[in-house]
Amino acid sequence: MRLDLKTRQQLDLLKLLVKKEITLRYKRTYLGFLWSLLNPLLTSLVLFVAFSVFMRFEVENFILYLLSALFPWTWFSTSVTMSPSILTSNVSLIKKVIFPKHFLVLATIASQLVNFIFSLPVLIVLTYYYGGAPAANWLIGIPLLAVVQFAVIYGISLIISIANAFFRDLEYLVGVLVSLLFWMTPIIYPLEAVPARHQIWLSINPVTYLIQAWRDLLFNNVLNWQNVYISMITAAVVLVIGLWVYNRFEPKLDEVL
Amino acid sequence: MIKAENLWKSYPMRRDRPGLKEFVVNAPGFLKDNHNRFWALRGVSLSVKPGESLGVIGRNGAGKSTLLSLLLGVAQPTQGRIEVHGKRTPLLELGAGFHPDLTGIENAVINGVLLGHTEAEIRARMEAIIAFSELGEFIHMPIRTYSGGMLMRLAFSIAIHTSPEVLLIDEILAVGDESFQRKSGKALLDLIKGGVTTVYVSHSMAAIKKMCDRVIWLEQGEIRAEGEAGLVVEEYLKAQG
Numbered sequence: 001m002r003l004d005l006k007t008r009q010q011l012d013l014l015k016l017l018v019k020k021e022i023t024l025r026y027k028r029t030y031l032g033f034l035w036s037l038l039n040p041l042l043t044s045l046v047l048f049v050a051f052s053v054f055m056r057f058e059v060e061n062f063i064l065y066l067l068s069a070l071f072p073w074t075w076f077s078t079s080v081t082m083s084p085s086i087l088t089s090n091v092s093l094i095k096k097v098i099f100p101k102h103f104l105v106l107a108t109i110a111s112q113l114v115n116f117i118f119s120l121p122v123l124i125v126l127t128y129y130y131g132g133a134p135a136a137n138w139l140i141g142i143p144l145l146a147v148v149q150f151a152v153i154y155g156i157s158l159i160i161s162i163a164n165a166f167f168r169d170l171e172y173l174v175g176v177l178v179s180l181l182f183w184m185t186p187i188i189y190p191l192e193a194v195p196a197r198h199q200i201w202l203s204i205n206p207v208t209y210l211i212q213a214w215r216d217l218l219f220n221n222v223l224n225w226q227n228v229y230i231s232m233i234t235a236a237v238v239l240v241i242g243l244w245v246y247n248r249f250e251p252k253l254d255e256v257l
Numbered sequence: 258m259i260k261a262e263n264l265w266k267s268y269p270m271r272r273d274r275p276g277l278k279e280f281v282v283n284a285p286g287f288l289k290d291n292h293n294r295f296w297a298l299r300g301v302s303l304s305v306k307p308g309e310s311l312g313v314i315g316r317n318g319a320g321k322s323t324l325l326s327l328l329l330g331v332a333q334p335t336q337g338r339i340e341v342h343g344k345r346t347p348l349l350e351l352g353a354g355f356h357p358d359l360t361g362i363e364n365a366v367i368n369g370v371l372l373g374h375t376e377a378e379i380r381a382r383m384e385a386i387i388a389f390s391e392l393g394e395f396i397h398m399p400i401r402t403y404s405g406g407m408l409m410r411l412a413f414s415i416a417i418h419t420s421p422e423v424l425l426i427d428e429i430l431a432v433g434d435e436s437f438q439r440k441s442g443k444a445l446l447d448l449i450k451g452g453v454t455t456v457y458v459s460h461s462m463a464a465i466k467k468m469c470d471r472v473i474w475l476e477q478g479e480i481r482a483e484g485e486a487g488l489v490v491e492e493y494l495k496a497q498g
Contacts, residue, residue, distance in 0.1 A: 005375060008375045012376040017367075020359070024356060024358055028358065095326070096329075096331065096353035097353050097371050252333075
């Protein structure tokens with residue numbers, strides 16, 4: 001298929017912005033891109049030591065259980081935490097060059113997605129280590145959930161990035177809210193471990209279903225469609241609101257940057 | 258071709274730190290946007306024919322840069338209409354979006370694609386860009402190692418190699434040393450005389466007279482005079498004393 005020049009140029013731009021995000025992160029390090037693999041590896045090592053030696057939970061294969069939720073969460077939380085500064089740290093670009101500014105948001109999320117993908121081999125190795133094997137439904141489940149989560153993050157990041165240009169206070173709030181969300185999501189503890197009367201707090205959190213869907217897939221080898229559907233609805237709602245907010249305030253962006 | 262009708266542009270006048278009280282008071286009205294506003298442009302109309310070069314002069318704060326932002330499309334007019342035909346190439350802030358840790362080539366590719374080319378097109382022109390910038394082997398170094406003059410040379414070289422159709426220029430002729438200034442000035446003049454539609458903002462009256470067919474003189478967001486370059490410049494200089 002031949003793309004017209006304009007489409008080609010836009011795709012190139014997006015690709016270069018993603019590449020820039022990724023290469024810049026490790027630009028002045030010796031190990032470079034290897035850190036994308038090393039980071040999740042070291043994280044799991046720390047958790048392994050912490051949970052298999054010092055603290056013991058009543059969950060089988062706890063490390064795998066933990067990481068199957070923690071890696072997707074890391075993609076989510078890192079992207080959302082970065083989102084307030086995406087537009088405000090690119091003022092000269094935004095005010096002096098014409099290009100689709102939402103590409104900056106897309107590039108940030110995509111570069112974090114690459115990190116997430118690099119953490120998957122760690123999961124696969126651990127799965128074998130604990131005597132299991134990845135199921136065939138990973139091939140459908142991972143891309144599907146990745147698309148859903150991408151949409152969720154994109155919607156949220158659009159809102160936060162543009163809102164922060166108008167209310168810079170947001171920058172400081174987002175970090176706190178993300179860590180609140182972390183504890184409101186069953187990541188380092190199982191949903192069932194929460195007393196029934198408190199479970200309502202987890203079930204009103206849309207991220208719970210998304211993270212549970214990941215864990216169902218990566219830990220239990222099950223595509224839990226109920227969680228997937230709820231996550232899809234979340235994604236659609238967040239995306240629509242995000243696009244609306246972004247399109248509403250983007251034309252005024254030059255006045256506040 | 259550029260056609261702008263009755264352009265108005267205002268900016269909100271907000272204090273740097275709005276304060277909680279102001280926030281609470283303004284929050285409900287935020288969507289309605291009823292802040293104190295500063296009018297940077299008040300009803301400016303202009304048109305530039307294909308291949309024509311229009312100069313814009315005026316004192317600091319007269320609205321020249323605002324006008325360029327609107328024509329470029331990075332800012333939206335509060336009121337009025339703009340029509341621009343052709344690929345717009347800004348020569349506003351050279352090297353916008355450059356990253357210090359990327360090499361000259363890497364920055365050139367990103368910058369070129371930002372200016373509207375595909376990656377393949379830019380790579381095909383890379384030889385010419387490097388040659389014009391006179392950077393030699395430095396092109397493979399991170400640009401944080403460049404001097405200010407080298408940075409400007411690279412940025413300018415990229416910009417003029419992106420086959421502009423509509424050039425929007427804001428006071429950039431002071432690029433590099435004496436010999437590069439002459440070279441870049443000539444390259445720019447070739448582009449302008451070669452049929453590129455140009456809007457040229459400058460405080461250098463000599464440059465304006467050399468580069469522009471017609472000039473508008475902005476004062477406090479309005480057009481004070483408009484006409485043949487030499488005449489308007491003379492009038493402007495007389496008024497400044």
